[in-house]
Amino acid sequence: MPEPNVVSYSSLMSGYVTQGKPQVSLWIFREMLKTTVLPNEFTFATAVNACSILAELRIGTQVHSLVEVFGFRFNLVVCSSLVDMYGKCNQVDLARRVFDTMVDKNLVSWTSMIVAYAQNGRGNEALEIFREFNFLAWVNPNHFMLASVINACSSSGKLVLGKIAHGAAIRHGHDSNDVVASALVDMYAKCGCIVYANWVFRRVRNPCVIPYTSMIVAAAKHGLGKLSIELFEEMIDKRIKPNDVSFVAILHGCSHSGLIDEGLKYLNSMSRKHGMVPEAKHYTCIVDMLGRTGRLDEAYRLAKSIEVNPDEGASLWGTLLSASRLHGRVDIAVEASKKLIESNQQVDGAYVTLSNAYVLAGEWEHASDLRMKMKQTGVYKEPGCSWIEIKDSTYVFYAGKVLFERGTEVLRTLKELEREMKEKGYKGRSQGLVFADGEEEAMEEIDDLWVDFSIEKIRPDRSIEAV
DNA sequence: ATAGGGTTAG
Structure with missing residues (x-):
């Protein structure tokens, strides 16, 4: 094009985002800024969206500055995308700051704020925003918003509110929607109601891979490995293609029900039958599976052979560490803790679990040395807890x-x-x-x-x- | 030419 205009640039950027190439989209954006063509709200919304996908806080903040400079700070769509971007970059408070400056808000902006809280483990605040929305609301929540609210309920164990959201979904005809149903299955399972989870799942007419995966995980978490397997096979029979998460789910199910041969069979089937390459997270499930039944030497050997990035390494060695503790294998626990401490990940947990492994093995002195070392180096482990809602008490x-x-x-x-x-x-x-x-x-x-x-x-x- | 959702191992 001899003279591409703002629409040409924005279209091209949007096209690259759609094709899964957000980094190229941002490159086009930079090229555009070198020309005399001025970016508009479409350009900014697309650029911010590219940053959300990449979870690129640094560039996202720069784009935010340009939004201010070019005078789009009161634009509804641009600000909604900024809320989302800060949420995806785990900067919930920055997301909230943008949200609070918005003069008009619609369902999308409210949903983005709810999601920002929910996806960052702040379910209570997500529900607080939802409450405020309902107070001010002039429209009903749609399926996007309900799915996000249900997600906030599952991560904070709010069964009663989850049921109320389910009621709203039924009233507005969203309860058999794939997305809402997946969230409901997950919420009921995490709140201990596997029967409701199954009931919601069976009401979905043609469940796609995600509701199936939610239900496989639900069964797995309740120790119903055989049900996980039935669901997985049913999905394959219906020619629904399992994805990487489905395999994590089925391996998790096999692991928690001691179905080792089946688990190994599914791992092998990934490449043999489904044309997929097992990733670190799948091998981590296998390490868990072997470790859980006490086959720690095999688990250790497998763990050492897997190539991982730092995050995957933390999961992998954390898994092996807790299996070693469970079976009192101090030798392997020491190796796994080393990996975690060296990589500066989950250091507090590594110290505590290793110390507990020593206790289990009767090596009290090592255990107390370690506790001492924690005090000296200022490592502190926040105690974990569980909670359950019964009627209106937690x-x-x-x-x-x-x-x-x-x-x-x-x-x-x-x-x-x-x-x-x-x-x-x-x-x-x-x-x-x-x-x-x-x-x-x-x-x-x-x-x-x-x-x-x-x-x-x-x-x-x-x-x-x-x- | 623009913004939001559900499933993921210890």
């Missing part, structure tokens, strides 16, 4: 601490369950429960129970329909 659990009302009641029930499990052949450990050696009979009995468990037979109550 109960928070820390290891070794009971801080809420009715705590003694919970402890009494727990002791009773432990006693019953011991009777049936389980042997308690400091973390998790494993079978006692040589109690095959009890194992078979429990295995039967497990196979019999069919979630089709259990009906959910009608409370969702009531909502």
